[in-house]
Amino acid sequence: MFLALRELIFARGRFALMGLVVALIAMLMVLLSGLSVGLANDGVSGLQRLPVTSLAFQKNVAKDSAFTRSVVSRDAVATLAAQDGVSEAAPLGTTLVNARSGRGLEIDLALFGVEPGSFIDPVVATGSRLGQAADEVVISATAAESGIELGDVLTVEPLGTKLRVVGIMSAQNTFGHVEVGYLPLRTWQEIRAGVQPGDAVPARVYTDVTAIAVAAEQGARVDLAAGDNAAGTTSMTKQESYGASPGYTAETSTLQMIEAFLYVISALVVGAFFTVLTIQRKQEIAVMRAMGASTRYLLRDSIVQSVVLLVTSTGVGIGLGLAAGAAISSSPMPFALEGGPIAVAALLMVALGVVGAAVAVLRIARVDPLIALGGNR
C-alpha cells in the first residue's frame, strides 16, 4: 500500500492514460451489452413474456424457421395436456402481417392467435383483455408508444380484415423486431388462410395452428420426447424457440462474438500494460528484493495498484456508458440496459486485469536481486 499509492500519484499521467483506455473499453462493453439486450428484446421479448415452458411444433420442422413454417393440428393440445407434469397446453398461431391504422399509420404486426381465456391470453395494462368478439386485438406497449391508441381500427393488408385495439400490454412484446398483437385464434386462422371478409370459410381452416404452447407444473420436469411421440410434434423449450424466431441467432451470435473479442482484447491490453510497467520496474524490484522485501509484499503492492486503477476506471467507463445509453434509449435504436450483464462484464474486466498484473509481478519477483548490484543507474 505504502509504495503502490505513492507510485499511482507519482506516475499519474501514465496511469491516467491507461485508466482512460480501460474506461473506454468499459464504456464500449456497456453499450454493446445494451445493444445486444436491446436486440434480443426486439427479437424475442414477445416469446420471453409467454408463460410457457415449451412449444410443440410440426414434426421435424426446420429449427431456425419453425415459427413461420410449422403447422400443427390443434388436436395435439389434448394429447400434450395429458402428459405427466404438464399443467396447461393451448394452441398458438404466429404470423407476420402489414397493417394500417384508421389514421393512415402503417405498422408491421406479429399476430399471435390465442384462444381467449387460455393461459397464454395476455394480461393488459390499459383497456380490456380479449373478449368474445372476433375483431379484437391486444397490442404491445411499444406499439402504443409508436402511435397506436385504444379504439384504433387496424386493417390487415391486403385482406382488409379489420381489428379493433381493445387492450395494451404493460411491457414491450416484440417478435422478429415487429410489434406483437394478440387476437382470437379463429380470426388468426382466417387471416392465415387468406380469408377475406364475407368469404365462406371451410371448416378445415380452424384446425391448424403454428404450435402448441405447454406450461409445466411448478417444479415439474416434462418429458418432451414422450409428448412428441404421443402427439407427433417436435418440441423446443422456450429458450430453444428463441433461435427459431426470424434473425435471432444471426444477430445474437454476431454480437456475442464481438463481446467475446472485446473481453480478450481488454484482458490483453490491461495485462500487457502491467507487464510493461512491471518490466520497467525491474531494477527497482531487484533493489527491494535485496533490501529484504518478500514476494508477497511485492505482489500485494502491485495488486493494490491494479485494483485501484481498474475499479476507478471501470466505474468511470460504466458511468459514461450508462449516460450514453440513456441518450440512445430515447432513439429508435433497439437498446436496453440490464444490470446483470454489465456487472458481469465489469467484474470480468477487473479480474482479468488483476490476473494480468499478478502474473507480470510474479514473473519479475523471481528476478535475481543481484541485478541491484550490477546496475548503473
Added chain:
Amino acid sequence: MTPVLDLDEVTLLHGDGEDMVTALDHVTLSVDSGQMVAVVGPSGSGKSSLLAVAGALVTPTSGHVSLGGIDLTTATRRQLSRIRRERLGFVFQSGNLIPALTASDQVRLPLTFGKVKNPRDPRALLEEVGMGHKADRRPHQLSGGERQRVGIARALVTRPHVLLVDEPTAALDRQRSQDVVALLAREAHQHGVATVMVTHDHDVLHHCDEVYEMIDGKLVVTSRA
C-alpha cells in the same frame, strides 16, 4: 569476541566447463562490529561477487558465510529474506532510489517490508546524513551525492548489523566522495555497524580501518589500522 560478518574459505564459481570463472577463490574475511573495511581491485576481480555472497544474494560454491552467528549457506529462502530485512543494509551505486518516493519515504520504505525491532527515526536519520532540508524531494530533484546520502540513510534505518556498500563514489566528484565515505565511517563507528565497502577510488581509503585488495578472486590485506 566473534566477528559479526565471517567469510570462511569462500569459493564461488560462475559458468561451467571451458567457460568456468573463479569469481571468489578461498576468500576469508572477518568484520567486527563498528569496523569499516574497504575492498579495492580492478573491475572483474570479484569485488561485487564478494558483496553478493556476504549479502545472502548468492550462495557460494564452497565455504561458509555467517552473519551474527547464523550460517547463510544453509538458511532457507524465507530466512534469507528476513536476514536481509533485519540485519543487513545495502548501499548501491548511485543510490538506486525508487523514483516515485520522496527522500523521507525512501527512508521509511524498508520499515514497510515487515516488522523491524527498534528502528531508527527516519526524520532524525535524514538530518544526520545532512538531508533533512530536502526530505520532500524526489530522486530526480537530488544531486548524485544527495541521492547517495539518502541511500545510506535508507540502509541504516533498520539498525543493520552489517552494511554492504557497492562503489558509493562511482558517480561523485572528489569532494562529495570524501564527504560520503566520511559519513559511512562515522556511522560505522558511532552505531557499531560492521561495514564492507567495495570501491576503486583510492583517495577515500584513509577513512577505513582495514583495506583489502582483490586480485583474480583472491583477497589480500594491504593495510591495517
